[in-house]
Amino acid sequence: xxxxxxxxxxxxxxxxxxxxxxxxxxxxxxxxxxxxxxxxxxxxxxxxxxxxxxxxxxxxxxxxxxxxxxxxxxxxxxxxxxxxxxxxxxxxxxxxxxxxxxxxxxxxxxxxxxxxxxxxxxxx
Numbered sequence: 001x002x003x004x005x006x007x008x009x010x011x012x013x014x015x016x017x018x019x020x021x022x023x024x025x026x027x028x029x030x031x032x033x034x035x036x037x038x039x040x041x042x043x044x045x046x047x048x049x050x051x052x053x054x055x056x057x058x059x060x061x062x063x064x065x066x067x068x069x070x071x072x073x074x075x076x077x078x079x080x081x082x083x084x085x086x087x088x089x090x091x092x093x094x095x096x097x098x099x100x101x102x103x104x105x106x107x108x109x110x111x112x113x114x115x116x117x118x119x120x121x122x123x124x
Contacts, residue, residue, distance in 0.1 A: 066110045067103040074099015 078095025082088040108114055 070103025
């Protein structure tokens with residue numbers, strides 16, 4: 001990269017770096033961007049793929065929430081049963097296991113692993 005005092009404009013003279021030089025460079029960059037954007041197809045996907053990353057992250061959060069909510073609901077239900085019936089710790093253990101199973105079922109449904117069970121591939 002050239003040092004500021006070694007830069008030269010198109011005529012071979014050193015560039016002064018003033019407002020006129022800055023405006024000329026901005027115009028040149030703007031023209032270059034217009035040419036590049038004119039050559040790209042209108043329906044081209046962004047090169048970064050940020051939309052697919054956001055979609056995958058959203059899907060991951062949804063699937064983890066489906067599983068965790070099943071386990072938490074089972075644990076809460078088991079704790080309530082233990083408090084009301086005095087069966088500690090069996091209500092909590094049994095309901096946690098049932099909550100785990102429900103969470104796995106919710107996870108499978110949300111991911112579309114079982115077509116026709118209300119997952120993605122089961123929707124019409």
